[in-house]
Amino acid sequence: MSHSQRNPGGPSKRKKITVNYMARVEGEGGLDIRFRNGKVEDVKLNIFEPPRFYEAFLRGRSYTEPPDITARICGICPIAYQMSSTHAIESIVGIKPTDTLRELRRLIYCGEWIESHVLHVYMLHAPDFLGYQDAIRMSKDHPDLVKKGLRLKKIGNEIVNTIGGREIHPINVRIGGFYKLPTKKELIPLQNHLEEALELAKEMVTVTAGLEFPEFEQDYEYVCLRHPYEYPLNQGRIVSNKGIDIDVSEFLDHFQEEQVKHSTSLHARIKERGAYHVGPLARYSLNFDRLSPLAQEAAQQAGLGETCYNPFKSIIIRSVETLWAVEEALRIIDNYSKPEKDYIEHSPRAGTGHGCTEAPRGILYHRYKTDEEGLITDAIITPPTSQNQKMIEDDLWHFAEKYTELPDEDLKWKCEQAVRNYDPCISCSCHFLKVTVDRDGKVSKV
Amino acid sequence: MHELSLFADMMNKVHQIVVENNAERATHISVELGALSHISPGHFREHFDEAKVGTVAEHAELDVFQNDDPNDPNAQEMILQTIELE
Amino acid sequence: MKARRKPKLAVWKFASCDGCQLTLLDCEDELLAVADVVEIANFPEASREVARGPYDLSLVEGSITTPHDAERIRTIRKQSKFLVSIGACATAGGIQALRNFRNVREFLSIVYARPDYIDTLPHSTPIADHVFVDFELRGCPISKVQLVELISAFLGNRKPNISSHSVCVECKLRGNTCVMIANKVPCLGPVTHAGCDALCPSYNRGCFGCFGPKETPNTSSLSHQWSNGLSASDRDIVHAYRTFNAYAEAFKKEATTHEP
Ligand code: SF4
Ligand code: SF4
Ligand code: SF4
Numbered sequence: 027m028s029h030s031q032r033n034p035g036g037p038s039k040r041k042k043i044t045v046n047y048m049a050r051v052e053g054e055g056g057l058d059i060r061f062r063n064g065k066v067e068d069v070k071l072n073i074f075e076p077p078r079f080y081e082a083f084l085r086g087r088s089y090t091e092p093p094d095i096t097a098r099i100c101g102i103c104p105i106a107y108q109m110s111s112t113h114a115i116e117s118i119v120g121i122k123p124t125d126t127l128r129e130l131r132r133l134i135y136c137g138e139w140i141e142s143h144v145l146h147v148y149m150l151h152a153p154d155f156l157g158y159q160d161a162i163r164m165s166k167d168h169p170d171l172v173k174k175g176l177r178l179k180k181i182g183n184e185i186v187n188t189i190g191g192r193e194i195h196p197i198n199v200r201i202g203g204f205y206k207l208p209t210k211k212e213l214i215p216l217q218n219h220l221e222e223a224l225e226l227a228k229e230m231v232t233v234t235a236g237l238e239f240p241e242f243e244q245d246y247e248y249v250c251l252r253h254p255y256e257y258p259l260n261q262g263r264i265v266s267n268k269g270i271d272i273d274v275s276e277f278l279d280h281f282q283e284e285q286v287k288h289s290t291s292l293h294a295r296i297k298e299r300g301a302y303h304v305g306p307l308a309r310y311s312l313n314f315d316r317l318s319p320l321a322q323e324a325a326q327q328a329g330l331g332e333t334c335y336n337p338f339k340s341i342i343i344r345s346v347e348t349l350w351a352v353e354e355a356l357r358i359i360d361n362y363s364k365p366e367k368d369y370i371e372h373s374p375r376a377g378t379g380h381g382c383t384e385a386p387r388g389i390l391y392h393r394y395k396t397d398e399e400g401l402i403t404d405a406i407i408t409p410p411t412s413q414n415q416k417m418i419e420d421d422l423w424h425f426a427e428k429y430t431e432l433p434d435e436d437l438k439w440k441c442e443q444a445v446r447n448y449d450p451c452i453s454c455s456c457h458f459l460k461v462t463v464d465r466d467g468k469v470s471k472v
Numbered sequence: 473m474h475e476l477s478l479f480a481d482m483m484n485k486v487h488q489i490v491v492e493n494n495a496e497r498a499t500h501i502s503v504e505l506g507a508l509s510h511i512s513p514g515h516f517r518e519h520f521d522e523a524k525v526g527t528v529a530e531h532a533e534l535d536v537f538q539n540d541d542p543n544d545p546n547a548q549e550m551i552l553q554t555i556e557l558e
Numbered sequence: 559m560k561a562r563r564k565p566k567l568a569v570w571k572f573a574s575c576d577g578c579q580l581t582l583l584d585c586e587d588e589l590l591a592v593a594d595v596v597e598i599a600n601f602p603e604a605s606r607e608v609a610r611g612p613y614d615l616s617l618v619e620g621s622i623t624t625p626h627d628a629e630r631i632r633t634i635r636k637q638s639k640f641l642v643s644i645g646a647c648a649t650a651g652g653i654q655a656l657r658n659f660r661n662v663r664e665f666l667s668i669v670y671a672r673p674d675y676i677d678t679l680p681h682s683t684p685i686a687d688h689v690f691v692d693f694e695l696r697g698c699p700i701s702k703v704q705l706v707e708l709i710s711a712f713l714g715n716r717k718p719n720i721s722s723h724s725v726c727v728e729c730k731l732r733g734n735t736c737v738m739i740a741n742k743v744p745c746l747g748p749v750t751h752a753g754c755d756a757l758c759p760s761y762n763r764g765c766f767g768c769f770g771p772k773e774t775p776n777t778s779s780l781s782h783q784w785s786n787g788l789s790a791s792d793r794d795i796v797h798a799y800r801t802f803n804a805y806a807e808a809f810k811k812e813a814t815t816h817e818p
Contacts, residue, residue: 040556040557040558041493041556041557041558042498042500042554042555042556042557043489043554043555043556043557044553044554065759079654079657080653081654081655082657083653085658087797088797089645091797092765094801095653095801098575098577098652098653098698098802099575100575100576100577101575101576101577101578101579102576102577102578102580102697104575104577112499145580145583149583155720160598160601162590162593162598166595167588172590173590176586176589176590177586179586180586180587183584183586190698191757191760191761192754192757193582193584194577194580194581194699195577195698195699195768196759197757197758197763198761198763200763205758205761205762205763206760206761206762266689279478368762468491549625
């Protein structure tokens with residue numbers, strides 16, 4: 027190890043400093059806001075890592091493995107990954123679960139929507155709105171509220187547990203259907219609890235509607251699934267409020283990810299357009315007519331129109347979706363009768379398959395390529411939260427502009443709230459939000 | 473691809489040090505790369521040349537050293553060793 | 559109980575899916591009771607609050623994949639009276655540890671668009687490779703029952719009552735028909751650590767080992783049974799052992815013996 031020789035001469039004000047500073051992954055920085063002369067010069071959000079490992083590890087694995095492996099991308103929405111992957115693989119091997127198998131998949135997805143939305147609303151978002159650090163502290167002042175939230179979340183989990191085997195990383199989902207179908211008798215206890223859940227969900231809408239919301243609207247391009255008659259879960263065409271209407275297999279023709287300079291994040295954009303917004307607001311605004319009458323009424327009573335462009339009101343929309351999911355679950359259980367076969371037989375095939383389903387946070391797209399032995403040769407997985415990253419960054423830009431005068435600590439809280447509107451799966455974001463504010467060169471980490 | 477992040481962090485640090493010392497620019501930077509740091513000196517230099525444009529390091533000379541010892545405790549690190557400022 | 563300082567509980571996240579942390583939040587019936595007897599000092603999934611250490615009990619989820627993380631866990635260990643790693647990621651490196659097998663011929667035989675890509679992915683190592691761990695709670699995810707038992711044991715100042723016998727024991731206690739004997743379905747139950755109450759066999763499915771190896775597992779005998787009795791190929795066996803606990807010693811060894 028040798029240091030190059032430097033000419034010790036030169037301008038006398040030159041100074042040499044020994045630093046020995048070990049570089050840190052900026053991704054752990056989270057959010058960087060740069061102000062110059064009181065105006066926002068740059069906002070960089072960098073917390074959502076795409077599941078690169080998984081795309082790589084899936085190569086060489088059997089086509090039956092993605093449901094279990096991709097579930098581990100997210101502990102809060104594993105069903106979404108199981109659904110998107112099974113649909114993608116099933117399109118390769120040429121099978122399509124219909125009728126009851128299809129309904130059961132919607133049922134287990136409803137369970138996840140309920141669990142995920144309630145977790146977010148009660149444990150993370152509502153405390154923010156009401157000024158608490160967390161739901162535990164909130165429960166000291168609002169014990170009933172939190173208990174009810176936990177109860178409703180538990181019922182959502184019960185659905186996943188009953189159909190899937192366990193709440194986190196369920197084991198019963200497979201290519202072609204399920205390993206073991208429930209009997210009608212096994213669903214009866216669920217039915218009773220769901221009646222209870224209906225009341226709790228209605229209350230949830232009322233409670234969230236009563237919160238205070240900042241006036242903040244953006245002209246989003248919403249992207250979601252749209253189905254001929256259902257509020258979208260597993261099937262539909264991909265549509266937007268600005269003209270997109272494509273089959274799931276055309277996803278990559280219209281949406282692309284580009285590497286952002288000097289960071290590990292990718293920005294998803296609509297080709298030749300820009301950032302787009304997926305999730306409950308998108309679904310709601312483009313599928314209001316597909317909601318049940320009860321859910322529609324609850325939404326209207328909560329003060330919502332048929333569309334919504336204020337991301338802070340996502341908390342109400344999640345509550346409305348929870349209500350709809352409870353109803354949908356009841357409907358499916360009412361009509362359930364155990365089919366003959368737990369799953370459709372299949373054999374490996376070479377090909378390319380696409381799957382796009384509505385995770386609680388928005389559309390989740392999977393694409394797989396397999397060979398004749400059924401081994402995966404390529405995998406692409408696009409989670410909703412990484413699709414929203416550019417969108418969130420844009421929102422934060424506008425937000426930071428509004429609140430330049432705030433002290434850094436308060437600015438950070440406001441920014442966190444804005445990020446929370448998108449219900450970022452903390453696992454898609456590998457780190458807790460760390461904010462770095464640079465005002466005319468003075469950097470402070472909050 | 474963490475080396476891109478690490479790189480960005482290092483550039484920030486350079487900026488910070490220049491500002492803290494009331495200097496105007498960096499004239500020389502020396503960096504040490506560990507044997508397991510996942511980025512080669514050539515690769516690092518490429519990134520640097522691209523990134524320095526418009527920053528306080530725009531006219532800085534760069535010296536990059538590769539430490540070949542994989543058993544070095546800092547083998548996975550990228551270390552900003554010294555900065556010369558004016 | 560007399561008024562005593564409440565023990566401080568902290569939950570830490572590394573490279574993980576959050577599923578194991580979420581298990582604590584999924585103990586809906588017990589959560590408020592737990593929150594009553596411990597001070598939840600640091601739990602990012604559930605709270606913005608970050609209280610300073612030292613902590614009485616730290617639960618660590620996720621594996622170590624960056625030098626920064628390695629430093630962070632050392633700091634956490636210094637500040638924690640008891641440190642328990644929870645989940646396959648923390649106890650065995652998780653599925654991210656597949657990256658550790660970069661020298662394995664199997665990986666090289668896969669065609670990559672960017673062959674050097676695999677070089678840029680970090681190693682994934684369990685927590686115990688970096689600091690002393692007081693207890694390892696297995697599973698992907700961990701079991702709610704075992705987690706509550708762990709916290710009770712800690713509060714009761716005793717060792718956790720958690721067996722490391724095989725899934726087969728739970729399977730028989732549950733009265734299941736053995737899927738391997740009856741249906742010729744490959745099952746990792748005989749070598750896998752109990753904790754899930756034999757979930758998969760109860761759903762007519764073979765165990766795929768998400769709780770990792772049991773104590774002294776006889777993997778070579780099981781692989782023998784799989785190849786001869788069930789016509790499993792070497793590749794099937796490698797795939798079976800290389801999932802969420804691929805880097806656990808027993809599973810790592812067994813998979814390596816069957817590589818082509
Ligand atoms: S062990 Fe499994 S459930 Fe737990 S964090 Fe890791 S991947 Fe998630
Ligand atoms: S089904 Fe599996 S876990 Fe159950 S007894 Fe048989 S081998 Fe053991
Ligand atoms: S894979 Fe094995 S250890 Fe995991 S849940 Fe299934 S039976 Fe239990």
